[in-house]
Amino acid sequence: xxxxxxxxxxxxxxxxxxxxxxxxxxxxxxxxxxxxxxxxxxxxxxxxxxxxxxxxxxxxxxxxxxxxxxxxxxxxxxxxxxxxxxxxxxxxxxxxxxxxxxxxxxxxxxxxxxxxxxxxxxxxxxxxxxxxxxxxxxxxxxxxxxxxxxxxxxxxxxxxxxxxxxxxxxxxxxxxxxxxxxxxxxxxxxxxxxxxxxxxxxxxxxxxxxxxxx
Amino acid sequence: xxxxxxxxxxxxxxxxxxxxxxxxxxxxxxxxxxxxxxxxxxxxxxxxxxxxxxxxxxxxxxxxxxxxxxxxxxxxxxxxxxxxxxxxxxxxxxxxxxxxxxxxxxxxxxxxxxxxxxxxxxxxxxxxxxxxxxxxxxxxxxxxxxxxxxxxxxxxxxxxxxxxxxxxxxxxxxxxxxxxxxxxxxxxxxxxxxxxxxxxxxxxxxxxxxxxxx
DNA sequence: ATAGATTGCGCAATCC
DNA sequence: GGGATTGCGCAATCTA
Numbered sequence: 001x002x003x004x005x006x007x008x009x010x011x012x013x014x015x016x017x018x019x020x021x022x023x024x025x026x027x028x029x030x031x032x033x034x035x036x037x038x039x040x041x042x043x044x045x046x047x048x049x050x051x052x053x054x055x056x057x058x059x060x061x062x063x064x065x066x067x068x069x070x071x072x073x074x075x076x077x078x079x080x081x082x083x084x085x086x087x088x089x090x091x092x093x094x095x096x097x098x099x100x101x102x103x104x105x106x107x108x109x110x111x112x113x114x115x116x117x118x119x120x121x122x123x124x125x126x127x128x129x130x131x132x133x134x135x136x137x138x139x140x141x142x143x144x145x146x147x148x149x150x151x152x153x154x155x156x157x158x159x160x161x162x163x164x165x166x167x168x169x170x171x172x173x174x175x176x177x178x179x180x181x182x183x184x185x186x187x188x189x190x191x192x193x194x195x196x197x198x199x200x201x202x203x204x205x206x207x208x209x210x211x212x213x214x
Numbered sequence: 215x216x217x218x219x220x221x222x223x224x225x226x227x228x229x230x231x232x233x234x235x236x237x238x239x240x241x242x243x244x245x246x247x248x249x250x251x252x253x254x255x256x257x258x259x260x261x262x263x264x265x266x267x268x269x270x271x272x273x274x275x276x277x278x279x280x281x282x283x284x285x286x287x288x289x290x291x292x293x294x295x296x297x298x299x300x301x302x303x304x305x306x307x308x309x310x311x312x313x314x315x316x317x318x319x320x321x322x323x324x325x326x327x328x329x330x331x332x333x334x335x336x337x338x339x340x341x342x343x344x345x346x347x348x349x350x351x352x353x354x355x356x357x358x359x360x361x362x363x364x365x366x367x368x369x370x371x372x373x374x375x376x377x378x379x380x381x382x383x384x385x386x387x388x389x390x391x392x393x394x395x396x397x398x399x400x401x402x403x404x405x406x407x408x409x410x411x412x413x414x415x416x417x418x419x420x421x422x423x424x425x426x427x428x
Numbered sequence: 429a430t431a432g433a434t435t436g437c438g439c440a441a442t443c444c
Numbered sequence: 445g446g447g448a449t450t451g452c453g454c455a456a457t458c459t460a
Contacts, residue, residue: 136431141453143432148451151434158372165379172386179393186400193407350446355438357447362436365449434458443449 137454139432140455144434144453145451147433147435155369155372158369158376162372162376162379165376165383169379169382169386172383172390176386176389176393179390179397183393183397183400186397186404190400190404190407351439353447354440358438358449359436361448361450430460432459435456437454439452441450444447
């Protein structure tokens, strides 16, 4: 997203939420509950009911970046022997702090050359360079996209909820002001009436004991 | 972060914010303003005044992952010619949709082999494989870390503000209930008094339609 | 123990 | 030009 688009979107969403606020007003409660549930209970796929995309859209990796295979390569830290490259089929990457494994289809680099990370080499033929490793990566990429979308939605939602709550707050405070003023007026009126009606005896205060003419 | 730690941190921050709320209570306004300003105006380094880390902490890349040099390698998509690897010094990566440029110190891959991305090859000797390119990358990494920290802080803040606002809302609604009840009592009392003391005028009613004696 | 979810991080593109 | 943001892939870790 570039700035103008995101700003426009934000504004649009704000307007929409304002409309929603106007329509159903008694929805201000349970902010934390929803957030926590959306944070922990991710068993439901699209909590916000976004009609845009669901699981399928993620599995269809049709982003403009995804044409073809989309490989990504890897770490290879701390190697002064840069000349003997991957074509040696045995030296380069795959082990450098277990970060960013080398990949490149039908090419295998056995984990080598890093003294601190030699143990995982034996670990169950790790890092199959182009077998079902790609499958796992692709699945994880899908999951990552999904999770990040979810996070984005969650953040937007929280933001809008905050705005909504702020508006509600303002309204409530206004209402409180009104009520307070009204109450003051009434109290004043009552006390005045007490003053005037003092000749009939029965002086008392409005809030508690109002049994004059009993 | 794992869950318990993050939950504990969240609770701690919540308590802190509650304290802050108790100290200065008139701060509930201008939620959106702050958010937007923190979103757009990023000229200030640490807006929340977090005493934890500032620019220096970012430049000192001392994360447990950062020992040594920490390289990262790159894309290389769409190459059926996997056998002729990097040692050919001219074929592999660097151009695949301009993603994840190959790196590996004192090894240079000239951008090749992708028909759609041939133009940037001429572009000012791009992708210096290990010169000041590394410097730029390192600086960008620092900036990225900083930006993400900021985003994290912002999100937490918004969240806590939402909770805060919700509490405030509850309080306000309670107060409104109280006021309304009180007002009803008073009104009832007044009307009763009107019934009984019908001989005295002076009716002025605050809100809507109790103007008997006008 | 296997798969999805979350997260920190680096890279590159883009914004400002 | 240089910091700030952002989408994305990778790997580690968590969780169910």
